[in-house]
Amino acid sequence: MSKRATLKTFLSLITVLSLFSTTLFAESLKSIAKRRGLSDKDLIAAAKTYTPTGKKDEYLVFSSGGQSGHLIVYGVPSMRLLKYIAVFTPEPWQGYGYGEIEGMHRLKEGEIRGRKITWGDTHHPALSETKGDYNGDYVFINDKANPRVAVIDLNTFETVQIVKNPIFKSEHGSAVVTPNTEYVLEGAQYPAPYENKYVALTQENFNKVYRGGMTYWKFDKKKGRIDLKRSFTVELPPYMQDITDAGKSISYGWSFTNSVNTERYIGGYGNGNTKLKNRLANEAGMSEKDTDYMHIINWKKAEELFKKGKFKKTNGMPVISMKDMVAANALVLLPESKSPHGCSVSPDGRYIIVAGKLDTHATVFDFKKIKALIDAKNYASKDAYGIPVLDMKKTIHKQVQLGLGPLHTQFDKEKGIVYTSLYVDSSVARWNYLEGKLIEKLPIHYNIGHLITAEGDTVNPDGKYLIALNKLAIDRFNQVGPLHPQNHQLIDITAKKPMQLLYDMPLPLGEPHYAQMIKADKLHPKIRYKKKSFKHYVRPGQEKVERSGKSVTIHSTAIRSHYSPEVIEVRKGDQITWHITNVERAQDQVHGFGLDTYNIHGSIEPGETVTFEFVADKRGVFPFYCTEFCSALHLEMTGYFLVK
Amino acid sequence: MKILKTIIFVLLMSAYSTLGWANTEKIDYKAKYVEKQKVNNDTIGIIAGVINYVCPKLVSKSTKICKVKDPVGSAVGFQKQLLGKGDIDDLDDISDKELKAALKKRKILHKEGAMQFYDAVEQFKMHYPERKLATDFAAKKKWRQAFQHEEMAWQFLVKCASRGIFAKKMVDGE
Numbered sequence A: 001m002s003k004r005a006t007l008k009t010f011l012s013l014i015t016v017l018s019l020f021s022t023t024l025f026a027e028s029l030k031s032i033a034k035r036r037g038l039s040d041k042d043l044i045a046a047a048k049t050y051t052p053t054g055k056k057d058e059y060l061v062f063s064s065g066g067q068s069g070h071l072i073v074y075g076v077p078s079m080r081l082l083k084y085i086a087v088f089t090p091e092p093w094q095g096y097g098y099g100e101i102e103g104m105h106r107l108k109e110g111e112i113r114g115r116k117i118t119w120g121d122t123h124h125p126a127l128s129e130t131k132g133d134y135n136g137d138y139v140f141i142n143d144k145a146n147p148r149v150a151v152i153d154l155n156t157f158e159t160v161q162i163v164k165n166p167i168f169k170s171e172h173g174s175a176v177v178t179p180n181t182e183y184v185l186e187g188a189q190y191p192a193p194y195e196n197k198y199v200a201l202t203q204e205n206f207n208k209v210y211r212g213g214m215t216y217w218k219f220d221k222k223k224g225r226i227d228l229k230r231s232f233t234v235e236l237p238p239y240m241q242d243i244t245d246a247g248k249s250i251s252y253g254w255s256f257t258n259s260v261n262t263e264r265y266i267g268g269y270g271n272g273n274t275k276l277k278n279r280l281a282n283e284a285g286m287s288e289k290d291t292d293y294m295h296i297i298n299w300k301k302a303e304e305l306f307k308k309g310k311f312k313k314t315n316g317m318p319v320i321s322m323k324d325m326v327a328a329n330a331l332v333l334l335p336e337s338k339s340p341h342g343c344s345v346s347p348d349g350r351y352i353i354v355a356g357k358l359d360t361h362a363t364v365f366d367f368k369k370i371k372a373l374i375d376a377k378n379y380a381s382k383d384a385y386g387i388p389v390l391d392m393k394k395t396i397h398k399q400v401q402l403g404l405g406p407l408h409t410q411f412d413k414e415k416g417i418v419y420t421s422l423y424v425d426s427s428v429a430r431w432n433y434l435e436g437k438l439i440e441k442l443p444i445h446y447n448i449g450h451l452i453t454a455e456g457d458t459v460n461p462d463g464k465y466l467i468a469l470n471k472l473a474i475d476r477f478n479q480v481g482p483l484h485p486q487n488h489q490l491i492d493i494t495a496k497k498p499m500q501l502l503y504d505m506p507l508p509l510g511e512p513h514y515a516q517m518i519k520a521d522k523l524h525p526k527i528r529y530k531k532k533s534f535k536h537y538v539r540p541g542q543e544k545v546e547r548s549g550k551s552v553t554i555h556s557t558a559i560r561s562h563y564s565p566e567v568i569e570v571r572k573g574d575q576i577t578w579h580i581t582n583v584e585r586a587q588d589q590v591h592g593f594g595l596d597t598y599n600i601h602g603s604i605e606p607g608e609t610v611t612f613e614f615v616a617d618k619r620g621v622f623p624f625y626c627t628e629f630c631s632a633l634h635l636e637m638t639g640y641f642l643v644k
Numbered sequence B: 001m002k003i004l005k006t007i008i009f010v011l012l013m014s015a016y017s018t019l020g021w022a023n024t025e026k027i028d029y030k031a032k033y034v035e036k037q038k039v040n041n042d043t044i045g046i047i048a049g050v051i052n053y054v055c056p057k058l059v060s061k062s063t064k065i066c067k068v069k070d071p072v073g074s075a076v077g078f079q080k081q082l083l084g085k086g087d088i089d090d091l092d093d094i095s096d097k098e099l100k101a102a103l104k105k106r107k108i109l110h111k112e113g114a115m116q117f118y119d120a121v122e123q124f125k126m127h128y129p130e131r132k133l134a135t136d137f138a139a140k141k142k143w144r145q146a147f148q149h150e151e152m153a154w155q156f157l158v159k160c161a162s163r164g165i166f167a168k169k170m171v172d173g174e
Helices: A003-036 A040-049 A101-109 A203-208 A299-307 A322-327 A367-375 B002-022 B029-058 B071-083 B088-092 B096-105 B111-125 B127-139 B143-171
Strands: A059-064 A070-076 A081-086 A126-130 A133-143 A148-153 A158-164 A183-187 A212-220 A225-236 A241-246 A254-259 A291-298 A312-314 A317-320 A331-337 A342-345 A351-355 A361-366 A396-401 A406-411 A417-422 A427-432 A437-443 A448-454 A463-470 A486-492 A500-507 A515-519 A544-548 A551-559 A562-564 A567-570 A575-582 A591-595 A600-604 A609-615 A620-625 A638-643
Touching: A003 A040, A040 A486, A040 A500, A059 A463, A081 A158, A101 A158, A101 A609, A126 A515, A133 A515, A148 A225, A158 A225, A183 A241, A212 A241, A212 A254, A212 A299, A225 A299, A225 A322, A241 A342, A254 A299, A254 A342, A291 A299, A299 A317, A299 A322, A322 A331, A331 A351, A331 A361, A342 A406, A342 A417, A351 A406, A351 A417, A361 A367, A361 A406, A396 A437, A406 A448, A417 A448, A417 A463, A427 A448, A448 A515, A463 A515, A551 A591, A575 A600, A591 A609, A600 A609, B029 B071, B029 B111, B029 B127, B029 B143, B071 B088, B071 B111, B096 B111, B111 B127, B111 B143, B127 B143
Parallel strands: A225 A317, A551 A575, A567 A638
Antiparallel strands: A059 A070, A059 A515, A070 A081, A126 A133, A133 A148, A148 A158, A183 A212, A212 A225, A241 A254, A254 A291, A291 A331, A312 A317, A342 A351, A351 A361, A361 A396, A406 A417, A417 A427, A427 A437, A448 A463, A463 A486, A486 A500, A544 A551, A551 A562, A575 A609, A591 A600, A591 A620, A620 A638
């Protein structure tokens, strides 16, 4: 064989082999898909979400944790869970509520009428904004059950403040922020007397004494805390205020709040009622009228009234009366489809979309029309409290039939495109609110509540992804007893292409109501703490135990793989203050601190000093140890706390 | 580097097994001290290898900081280069973007690896006082204390080695 022929044969062999290996590889992918029952569509969905090790997500989602009282953080598109932020309830891993004074203080802030509350029903997170865009500095979240709002610092992803509403007995339309985070809004839900006293539930009392309201919590951006002294409430009728949104751009300075019981029905259905008997159930009585009211509040004017002292304090909360608000032309009502649930202001601030819930339509209101009527004091009527009521027909831009049970709406990057969850239909509607046209519907799993798009409630939505927040996944995951996990479904909403369901993520923590999705590069969390920023920072070599009467102060350090000191002896009844500084620099060198029997546990992150306070009220020998695997000799990172 | 890791593993295993056997016999602390000294010297040798491998990947050649013949000097020089005129806490105050820019200016080639390596060097520094105490006790023939401090020195060296390997993984993109 000539050299040329040999070369030709060799090249042919290589070509055949490479073709064979390519086929083999393609076949391999095919065989995996076949074995696992995956379609081409599934493989595309996997490719759109799979995030290889070491790669990070484009977006982070902050989701309410429902009855857990926590806030959940996960990444998109990977849907990888990143953190549970402890907010209203104790959380042992983070040492929140287990003797460490910061967490204990935070939870104490949340006590209501002297009662320790160890659960919360978180509903709506709100990321702080600048000019209507998320700024990545803070996130706020409400507790519907025990009317409270928390501030979480996104530098540390820790709860830094809990404020309790002293006049509400429940809430719902919260947390919502105004476009520059001037205020965090909290709307009442179930009407009740402002004062903490018994008022018999009669129709007359309900109408006259029971009240709703909207609290405007002033946020001090410099301090990163809500300023109680500059916060106020606007008195509202007992209409069961619901979802709220803040105006932006042309509607800046206004807020919009739905309501679900303008009938002011007070119940009494079924056997066993001690007062009211043989009446319709709430669900029927509260749906009697064809329309309910959107509360339109000029908070800028309310702020002026507050600054002028036009308020009365109840339980320490300044309350501006409906009468004063009406006199200032700062409070009006707008009829909306009965028992609505969504209330979303468009990115340009001009339109407010309200979904009917019991109606198949979504209504697009035009703020320009609303404002013109308000400015002209052109009102159709007044309600029972003397609040002006606008003519609904004069304010509507479009009404669009979307399907059964429309709830919440989020915005796309594409002009006019929005997405609305359809609870009864179990689908997501993509439609154009400017043209009033339904484009397509995507069936989702089951029981959708809220939905979110990337930065979808800001002035600059990103589009790209949508997450359907479905409740109780009955058939999507392995059965784990009668209580099912929730199901967040990731959907690709790339412009001009049909929506595609990409991924199901179970959330086994509580019912997450609302969430917000922020670009990950807007967040700048701390990597480690600055040691010197802590008042009780313990320098290595300066560890000591000090006694003053019955007070014992322990100054400790923690470093791989020892505490210093390791053996501490006190007397029964001593008041213990125990400072521990983690003197590590490496960002993953977290040390835990667990003390047997005393219910003490803390997480001491690199550079951090934590302080525990407790009384040594049990005599005995109590080992303490590092609860976070920190090094090869982690088990040896221990000591004894002896109480004689 | 796989060989380096294997050597470290073998060193650690031998050190642990020595401790295990020690409990079953009458303890000769002098022998244990001498043996631990050897382990520590060998571990320092390994760490020197890691430094020589990682240093040029963390800081620009133009700084002339990395010197094969002086790995400890390289490590300390690297720390100075990383910090500039500030201290490590100052790096916490600036954003990731600013930090990247600052490190670029300081000719640091890999931010995450640099932070891990900084920590490794900090652990390394902590072994010195322990070895000094060990030597002092040995001079007084207090072999038990000499051994114990030599053991403590080893603890720091191990932590240094594990961090160093972590830094190596980062610069190699593993």
